[in-house]
Amino acid sequence: MAEIDDQRLHEIEARMHRDDPRFAHALGAGKPCRPSEYRHTRAWLLLAVALVVLGTGTALAHGLLIAAGLVLAGVAGELFDPERAVRRHRNRPPRS
Known part of the structure; x- marks a missing residue:
């Protein structure tokens, strides 16, 4: 292999x-x-936990459980994003 190819592989x-x-x-x-x-x-x-909490909140007509289930579902949806690590390190505020 050429030296350029070795460099690219490394x-x-x-x-x-x-x-x-x-x-x-x-x-x-x-x-x-x-x-x-x-x-x-x-x-x-x-x-799964979010759906259980949301279902329980809907069955009991309890607004706090419904809100918690929706928030947990949003957090779970964010965890499915493959680019979240890139975005997390892109715009860090400066340390004091």
Whole structure:
């Protein structure tokens, strides 16, 4: 391989390790796991809890439970976004 190709491969490897170190380590060990974009276990659990809370609030006609269920559903929806880590680090306020 040409030196330019080796350099590109090393850049790709470094970027992959920086973006998702768990996936990069597992791939290097020969036991690949799902990339972080496809790991949504916490989001699904939170969405299930949100739906239970929302359903309970609707059945009991309790406004606070309905509001809590809607907020939890919104948080769960935000966890499904694959670009949330990029946006979180993009516009940080300066530290004092």
